[in-house]
Amino acid sequence: MRNEVAPVRHGTMRERNLAVVLGEVTRRQPVSRARLAQVTGFTKTTVSSLVATLKDAGLVKEDGPVRGGERGRPATAVSVNGDRVAGLGLEVNVDYLAACVLDLGRRIRHRHIVAAANQGRDPERVIAALTRLAEQAIAAAADQGLSVAGAVVALPGALDRMRGRLRTAPNLGWSDVAAGELLEAGLPPLPLPADYDNEANLAALGELWFGDGPELGAYVHVSGEIGIGAGIVVDGRVFRGAHGFAGELGHVVVDPGGAPCACGGRGCLEQVAGQEAILRAAGIADATATSPASPDGPLSALVALLERGDERALTAVRRAGESLGQALAAAVNLLDPDTIVLGGVFSTLAPWARPAAEAALAGGAGVVRGSPPRMTVSRLGGDAAALGAAALVVERVLGDPGKLLTVARPTAAPAP
Amino acid sequence: MRNEVAPVRHGTMRERNLAVVLGEVTRRQPVSRARLAQVTGFTKTTVSSLVATLKDAGLVKEDGPVRGGERGRPATAVSVNGDRVAGLGLEVNVDYLAACVLDLGRRIRHRHIVAAANQGRDPERVIAALTRLAEQAIAAAADQGLSVAGAVVALPGALDRMRGRLRTAPNLGWSDVAAGELLEAGLPPLPLPADYDNEANLAALGELWFGDGPELGAYVHVSGEIGIGAGIVVDGRVFRGAHGFAGELGHVVVDPGGAPCACGGRGCLEQVAGQEAILRAAGIADATATSPASPDGPLSALVALLERGDERALTAVRRAGESLGQALAAAVNLLDPDTIVLGGVFSTLAPWARPAAEAALAGGAGVVRGSPPRMTVSRLGGDAAALGAAALVVERVLGDPGKLLTVARPTAAPAP
DNA sequence: CTCAATTTGTACATGACCTGGACTAATTAA
DNA sequence: TTAATTAGTCCAGGTCATGTACAAATTGAG
Incomplete structure (x- = not known):
């Protein structure tokens, strides 16, 4: 019903305060104890004690005194210890x-x-x-x-x-x-x-720390592989829903009365924009047999066709992008993200799929928000x-x- | 980036502990200090002190000693003070x-x-x-x-x-x-x-405390009036998205190529299942002019038709229910709720709209989850x-x- | 070059609050 | 009546943040 609140004892208090100080150190490093006292509101004494504990644990280190050009005793810079x-x-x-x-x-x-x-x-x-x-x-x-x-x-x-x-x-x-x-x-x-x-x-979380980071705000990260999933991140935390199945973008219906899907529905996004569906529509056979020999799997063949300007492949990918945009429009209406990040196969196919996706998204994304969310492409690799x-x-x-x-x-x- | 953590001082500690004890009192009232000590893990001393503070503030009260039939000194029951x-x-x-x-x-x-x-x-x-x-x-x-x-x-x-x-x-x-x-x-x-x-x-939150309560789990509360909105509640907290526009169920597209909507899209749910749209489809004119004279607004006229078995009205409402179910299927795929609660006009129209809605929902709700979420009808009134x-x-x-x-x-x- | 001003970080006493054991109070079972 | 049992309070003790010195290290002014 209400969020359970755990009892707080002295130990808990200290743990949280260690986290507060360590958080400010990561944010502002290198930083002096005095400055930490300012920004956290702790006394200098307390900060010194907390920093000492963190230093003992190997989580932060002292970088020696830094003369700041101003007058007064020079500060000793504290920063995160990346070596332990x-x-x-x-x-x-x-x-x-x-x-x-x-x-x-x-x-x-x-x-x-x-x-x-x-x-x-x-x-x-x-x-x-x-x-x-x-x-x-x-x-x-x-x-x-x-x-x-x-x-x-x-x-x-x-x-x-x-x-x-x-x-x-x-x-x-x-x-x-x-x-x-x-x-x-x-x-x-x-x-x-x-x-x-x-x-x-x-x-999706990788995108937060290695991609565009905090600029993303709340975002939906589309990770299309064989299936199409979405990671929803708000406030740096993954939104999982009640049972951890939130973000099943692949089974949002984009074509009522379309092809039947294994999930029992018809016209699910996966039936149009899933990797297999795209390859099939592009005329590339045997999409299932992934050969680990070719580095990007069967996708490289598709990319080759696209780069050559193959009309059938282009249409297939555009069609997929459009459907993706439709499904994303529903996601935007329901989740109100700042950003959409295209990952997985869609980051590879973005040059060809993205315009259609953005157009479809713009066409169905909410009245109150004003503008549809930004759409970016993941720069992270396979892992x-x-x-x-x-x-x-x-x-x-x-x-x-x-x-x-x-x-x-x-x-x-x-x-x- | 990461959740900001506020410094914890002694006062903060006590505030949280007061909340812990008060929480257990609400959950278990009437309850003895001794039992509170057991369930919270505090010592009896601490509980006594916290309860004293809460009592001074008028938030809890003592109900006098209760003989529990067991042996030992009888406990004095503590419960929430509803009178201050x-x-x-x-x-x-x-x-x-x-x-x-x-x-x-x-x-x-x-x-x-x-x-x-x-x-x-x-x-x-x-x-x-x-x-x-x-x-x-x-x-x-x-x-x-x-x-x-x-x-x-x-x-x-x-x-x-x-x-x-x-x-x-x-x-x-x-x-x-x-x-x-x-x-x-x-x-x-x-x-x-x-x-x-x-x-x-x-x-939506009202539903949590006055409707089926904690049974709901994570839920989506559909509140259709003129527009159609949804309140998304997870862990007792409202999910708002980045700008507070999450849950815009009314503008999820259920009929690509359908009637144009003010939001710029086509075939939005509101165009089919909004109050005005339903009334129009049911053949009730001048839906906009809400007369405060009739208690339920123009809806009562519709209900009258439905109860009389008017075919046109029934079709309109079933159609609305079906579209609602489709939009909800998208919501279920993206949000993974335990329960859907029909509120607003849909609670009134539930007897006629719900079967169609449930069928449509079941037809498009996710492969991994297994079963679609329960659908219940709000019993709360207009306010x-x-x-x-x-x-x-x-x-x-x-x-x-x-x-x-x-x-x-x-x-x-x-x-x- | 020296001294005041300034800033950093530590030492020590203080205070808030939880803990733990002893103790009193109020019952029931024998 | 007495032993056992449970509830709640009292008081000493420990942990941790606070506040007030105070020592350390530097800059700028005379």
Whole structure:
């Protein structure tokens, strides 16, 4: 009914205050303790104490005194310590596995994508391969003096987030796979509990931290692959709906009385703008057989046709763009985003699909808002979800450093 | 970017803990201090202290010792004090003004609806009338020993929530009206700052506290009047989107190539299922001229036809229901609610419109979810928004009692 | 070159608030 | 009547932010 509120004790208070200070440090680094006291409203004493704790935990560092040219004692600059703690992002997708290590400064410290035809393959084998990738990533982090605080795993399908149980992954042909258990069994325990989320949601978050960032405001990130999903991000948080199925853009009806869809409806967006549908309409056969040999899958063939000006391909893609715009218009009316980000296949096809999509969107997007939202194209590559996953770990550490204090102290060294 | 976190000091800690205890009291009342200590995890000492503070503020009361039949010292029951503090809800609508006073137990202590043809009327006059209504409500509350903690105002249109500035209210024919300023100028200042919100959002919240309540889960509340809006509620909070325009269900396209709409699109839901459109299709003329004389407006004529089995009316309403179901299918795919609540005119027309709506919804609602969400009909009357507004004030008091402590102490009586 | 002004960061006493154990109060079961 | 049991308060103790010095490190003026 109402938001549950947890009791606050002294420890909780300190944890939140650590987060407040760390937040200001990330925002303003390098920054002096005195300035932190100003902006947070804490006394200098309190800030000093909080910074000391954060420094002990390896989350911030002192950069030595900086003479500011003004008079008075020079400040010692405090900034985020990117050399101790890192986040791990993992991704399972139809044609690749990916791992990514990000330090607290969101610099990529390790990134590994391996092509793999996972469709229909034994889930245990695939997760075992992912586990090896994770081990390598953790080792690579350790080589750089980084200890991995936690991991987030991107999975392509509907899942139980807490336990990492994949309920169905239509494109993989999997159902009810205990991906989380399998993964964690083969991995050393990390300070923060592992988390699992839909690939589309994490790709959307990746856009927040590696794409146009805060400029996006509230946004809808369209991640079309085989299916078409949308990640809805408001206030830096993913909107999931009641059961985590929000953003099913692919099954919004754009053509009542159109082709029947597996979902039971007719004329779903996926039937017109899904990767297979586009390839079929463009006259490219056997869209299903994804060959990991060709880097972009069957899409590269389509792009070649488009670049050559093939009329049939152009029409197919324009048609897809138009339908996408129609579905997005519904999304805009219901969700009122600032921005639409085209990701997945649509970022590749954007040069040809976007004009039609924008026109259709403008034609049906709300009376009160005034103008339709901006439409941008994702510049992130294929492993956007792995990137977003790793960044989410970093975000959790920065957003609640207290969680690490009890466990952390990276490689350990007893105090003298 | 990340959620801003405010510094926590000792005072903040206590405020939150007061809210924790008050929350458990509302949930479990009547309840002993000892039990509160168990469920909150506080020590008995702390609970006693917090309860004492809440009692001083008039938010909870002791009901005297209750012998529970078990052995040991009998507990003194603590429960919410409904006789001291109240919330005020106000509503401006096209054909009426409403005020509603709710005590902390969410009992209605005063309710006043006056018919008024506000369409096109001078905003200042209308707000002046509302101010009088509010004054009467505050006086009526005082007569019952209640002091009004704050007010929330429901307005029909797009607005600046903080300042109560109505940007456009198409159905009233108003634009850029400083409703908040006008209202607050004529009213004594209240302990909590006034807040303003869209009528549809507040009606949706009313459903939470006076309708089926927590059973609803995440839900979409359709409030069709002249236009068709939807209030989206997740976790007890309204989802507003980036600019507060989320839930514009009326402009979701259900018939591409259909009748042109004022919003620039074609075949918007409002063109088929808006009140005017239904009346026109049912053959009832002059839908616009709302006569405040007939209690339900022109809708009663339609209902009469429907009850008589008029084929044209039945078809019109079924058609509207079907289109509504289609638009809702898009909403379900994008928002993943547990429940759809039909409110506004649709609650009146539900007996005839609902089957078609449910069928259309089932036909297009998502592949992964499995089943479409439940559909229920609002049992709240016309002033749902005023009710929801008042309940929102109550909710704020219960959710953050600390805000009142500094100011409250109702009619005052110096301690001996 | 020296001293006042200025700013940074720390030390120490103070105060707010939660905790924990002891203690009193009020019952029921034996 | 007594032991057991449960409710609620009292008081000492601990944690953490606050506020007032105060030492440290620099710039600018005379």
